Amino acid sequence: MRDPYEILGLRPGATEEEIRSAYKRLAQEYSQSHEADSAARMEELNQAFDFLMANLRTGPRNDELNYTEIRRLINEGNADEALRQLNARPQPDTSGEWNFLCGSAYYYKGWLDQALPYFEKATQLSPQNREYAAAYHRLKNYAAGNFSTGPYGQPSQNVYGCSCCDMCTALMCMDLCCGFGRGGCC
Amino acid sequence: MFGYITPSIGELKVREYQFYKSAYCGLCKELDREYGFAGRMLLNYDLVLVALLADGLSGTQPGCAQERCVVHPLARRPICKSTSGIAFAADALILLGWHKLQDDLLDEGAFRKGLLRLVSLFLKKSYRKASARRPELNEQLCEAMQLQTQLEKSGCRTPDQASDPSGRMLGALFAQAAAEETQQPILYRCGMLLGRMIYYLDAAEDFADDQKKNRYNVFVQEGLALSDAQARARMLCNLCAGEAIESYRQLQPKENQALLDNLFYLGLAESISRIGCPKSKRRSKTNERSL
Incomplete structure (x- = not known):
């Protein structure tokens, strides 16, 4: 693969914002162009974008522990090896990514009770990371008994029930439709 | 250990409920045909789920016939004919029943031990037949049982670790119900999580008994009181059920969809809500009575 920064027309060390806007601009350009190789260039662009975003998430590479490698191990289903490498560090790591990956490895093993505190720690350490938050809230919801109910609609435990506030809001919204609260219908 | 996963009967259509019962009867008849009376004594609901899942994924629709049986000699009942899922x-x-029996033999008192020995004598022939038919599955179950004995001996205090063998057993079992190769890992995870859930349900139910008799129980090892142990089991089961449902959502059963949906989306939550209910009250709670 060519240098991903070069593909996006950026200098190394570009911020997330810059990468996103460059990606948007180029993707639009390629999708509108009728040149023969636009599909291939689009593919290359997507790869470069994914690579850079993954890089941003996992943090700088000079770290002694290669998080990309550990992500690969977990994705391949080799959670035990991933855990061994994560725990091989002499001092416990306090980065969000380390906690998230420990949690993920336990999660794939089916050790959900062990995974939950790691996910929690990861979200505490990097509250802005959506990937960590999604994993944590997913398990947290399950632990509280809120699962998907498929074709059966919302669970009967009134978790998302219709409250007084909901009704008031609905009435106010309806009122807005009827002439912005000036009374009279339409 | 088994019989925990049942549908939420109140939410089933009458024909679905009847089909569920006829599948249960079909499994019972299959046991009788293949393994004789001793095999029948092991019958339980969890394996009906396996039969429904295996047939549902392969798209087999079993025929039903009105038949009599030993348990209900007077009335004819609709009973499913044998299918590959029911045979499996x-x-x-x-296999599961046999291994469970061997496990029980290790930690029972002298009188019960004698009784169980007798039962296992009756079952030995059936076990040989079944293990010859499914050597791969039997091997996985043997390994898991060995691991279980080891964990119990070492006094394991981590529920996730303690439920590993059960998870492996049901994972291996479910994986074999796959109709296509791509379904195997999904089914393995689904079964693995259900296996863990069954383990926690069982441990919560036996908690007081195990504590009194000084037997291994992971919640006793954690040093919990009865109500705390039940709350903990509920939380652990919820985690497993939530994930098991997510695995199930990735499968597209060609048949039995309504029943399987009910079992996963409602049945699991209902089994969990029964933690802490005395056994005798359970039947009326689930409306599980003969019509």
């Missing part, structure tokens, strides 16, 4: 569930039931 029957073999699996014998």
Whole structure:
């Protein structure tokens, strides 16, 4: 693969914002162009974008522990090896990514009770990371008994029930439709 | 250990409920045909799920016939004919039952031990037949049982670790119900999580008994009181059920969809809500009575 920064027309060390806007601009350009190789260039662009975003998430590479490698191990289903490498560090790591990956490895093993505190720690350490938050809230919801109910609609435990506030809001919204609260219908 | 996963009967259509019952009867008849009366004694509901899942994924629609049986000699009942799913569930039931019996033999008192020895004498022939039919599954179950004995001996205090063998057993079992190769890992995870859930339900139910008799129980090892142990089991089961449902959502059963949906989306939550209910009250709570 060519240098991903070069593909996006950026200098190394570009911020997330810059990468996103460059990606948007180029993707639009390629999708509108009728040149023969636009599909291939689009593919290359997507790869470069994914690579850079993954890089941003996992943090700088000079770290002694290669998080990309550990992500690969977990994705391949080799959670035990991933855990061994994560725990091989002499001092416990306090980065969000380390906690998230420990949690993920336990999660794939089916050790959900062990995974939950790691996910929690990861979200505490990097509250802005959506990937960590999604994993944590997913398990947290399950632990509280809120699962998907498929074709059966919302669970009967009134978790998302219709409250007084909901009704008031609905009435106010309806009122807005009827002439912005000036009374009279339409 | 088994019989925890049942549908939420109140939410089933009458024909679905009847089909569920006829599948249960079909499994019972299959056990009788293949393994004789001793095999029948092991019958339980969890394996009906395996039969329904295996047939549902392969798209087999079993025919039903009105038949009599020993348990209900007077009335004829609709009973499913044998299918590959039901045959598989029957073999699996014998294997699971046998291993469970061997496990019980290790930690029972002298009188019960004698009784269990007798039962295991009756079952030995059936076990040999089933293990010859499904050697791969039997091997995985043997390994898991060995691991279980080891964990119990070492006094394991981590529920996730303690439920590993059960998870592996049901994972291996479910994986074999796959109709296509791509379904195997999904089914393995689904079964693995259900296996863990069954383990926690069982441990919560036996908690007081195990504490009194000084037997291994992971919640006793954690040093919990009865109500705390039940709350903990509920939380652990919820985690497993939530994830098991997510695995199930990735499968597209060609048949039995309504029943399987009910079992996963409602049945699991209902089993969990029964933690802490005395056994005698359970039947009326689930409306599980003969019509």
